[in-house]
Amino acid sequence: MTVVSSYPARAVVDLGAIRANVRALADHAPTAQVMAVVKADGYGHGLVPVALAALDGGATWLGVAQTSEALALRAAGIRTRILTWLYSPSAPLRELIEADVDLSVAAPWALAAVVSAARECGRTARIHLKVDTGLGRNGMLPPVFAEVLDDALKAQAEGAVAVVGVWSHFAFADEPAHPTVLAQAVVFAEAVALAEARGADLEVRHLANSAATLTNPAVHYDLVRPGIAVYGLSPVPQVGGPQAYGLVPAMTLEAELISVKDVPAGQGVSYAHAYTTSHATTLGVVPLGYADGIPRHASGSLPNRPGAPVRVGGRTLAIAGRVCMDQFVVDLGPGAVEVAGDRVELFGTGADGGPTAQDWAQAADTINYEIVTRLGARVPRVYVGEPATTRGGTR
Template identity: 50%
Template sequence: MSIGCGDERTGSGAVASVDLGAVGHNVRVLQQFAGEAAVMAVLKADGYNHGAIEVAHAAVAAGVQEIGVTTIGEALELRAAGIGVPVLAWLHRTDSDYDAAITAQVGIGVSTAAQLDAVVAAARRVGRAADLSLKIDTGLNRNGVAEADLDVVLDATAAAVAEGAVRLVGMFSHLACSDEPSHPANDAQAERLRDAVSRASRRGTPPAVVHLSNSAATLTRPDLCFDMVRPGIALYGLSPVPDLGTFGLRPVMTLSAQVANIKKVSKGESVSYGYTWTAPADTVVALIALGYADGVVRRLSGRFEVTIAGRRFPSVGRVCMDQFVVDLGGDGSGVAVGDEALLFGPGARGEAHAQDWADALDTISYEVVTGIRGRVRRQFVGARSGEATE
């Protein structure tokens, strides 16, 4: 399958290889950090652009107890693919299909009284109790039940539980500053979540599961694990707190492309749009068939390296829509048309990491891996069958 709109006829030959064995490894690492807490694997945005269905199967096989996604549609796709563990969806539109979610036993995270009313109405129509989780806004001021509305929502939840329209399976929140483990906001948010749980319990509706920790908190704040942790980026082998190391995680995605052309460039000649790079000496350059339409953003121009046959070569000139250029040196370094160029991966073959791109762009690795698109084909390796699949 392709990550973007490309296929074998329109593709550039670029591949995002997804190592499902690394997914299993990362689940086991996260389980060690989680201790007694369960692990929910977050697979929103098509598994952070790694392929939600395949990653879900690998994660469940490795012991993940639950899965989290953003939308009901994402959850229903996992159900249709045979994923049977609890799945929670927590961001909804005014026309979200709660009936379908309840029928498929998809957990519904609600953040407003209006959403709760809509879920209760759907449960009555379907004739089955909804698996409800309350998302509590503890200070991120994004999604979640606001403090001013909490008592009203908790009262309505208690009434819905008494009616049999919902089961309160969870209460959860999301940290604002988890990548700064000692930030006081982390403790303050945890305390607000505990208070919300206590208020629900006083109404006779204690949640079955409480969760707060994302990847960073799972790896750095064991005191915030509660009943379950909810890692996202760490599942894909990328550190949520790069300054503290890799935590033993293995990057899951490797991005590669083909050398499409090789040519000599004389001293004083310039390369690519705008002539932003001029050869300081006679050299040989290689054209790589990947560009900003595929996720190699233009701001990376001249700021990253690729690995070919175990050697690193710098990009030169501007990244174009479909291609970019690297400097091979005066002798061409033995590189030939058709050779594989590694852009980022786990580093086993000398290639850069997604974090290297993130550092160059002053962003986070999440944006790097979710940004790969266009004509890049996704290929799974380390599958349950042991075969590579596309």
């Protein structure tokens, strides 16, 4: 039986914007290659379509957190270099090595596991050693890094691995003037120098995420790893929005009103009546809720907390009352002319004065990354802006 999708909402993803954003990022880092980070299902935009568009835009690497994402890219026919970096001892390392996926090594156990898997399959594993330069998360502190480096070079001498990269991640890249940024850059430079002094012939050294790609040319090295900026959102909104960096938001989230009705003054709206109408008005119901990734923190109440903004009929309104599992309510105002089926834009490019993912982040007291990546799988992704034309490495 053929199932026809009739979901009353959609995320429209502009692949042309993805390509243009990658080109803009390459312009910001002209001495480096670009690794487009497409983890988390392409930050909610769709793993494979985004990856192909990024490659069309000039990216020469792809980066993913989970090993399943790397294998999905390979299964889609993508042959460009892929790095994956977040895995446990149960990861399918042999399958990854056989698929020619680069692996991060962020702990002594990881090197031992990768070497063992490489010996089993008779292939050389390409590894990037991760040094913890101050984030205090995944990665090896410098003394451990030095020990694992020596072990990795011994394994390289026997052909089990190739040490192709050294990398790290910033803690405060979104605050370019923060003192830790310079301090981490110094630790990273020391780790790279140590690796090279001990005989590592590195293909890539990489430290810069989106924020550092846009604001800190001194740490571009051989490769930059933009993530959120690929999708047209600013990693440093307090410094500059997307337009300041030549970026265009790629996702527009829209839905159809499913109910429009007139209500009197004093009408409580949604659970717990956090919002109550102050006068006779018209309410509209939007069929998206926290099960779709709409933040419950985007709820609105009166008089002191407006909800997240939405665009209806050329007007910017706000969520009225609590966001529910599958729906939320908008106060359309007295005498509203909207009817069921009319379009509601939750966020988009902002070019027409409508709300953006950054506006939603501010309303929900979070970051724009969370707004797009939490979008639920049941919301259809609709792609515009011409499909990608390459498979990265098969041209």
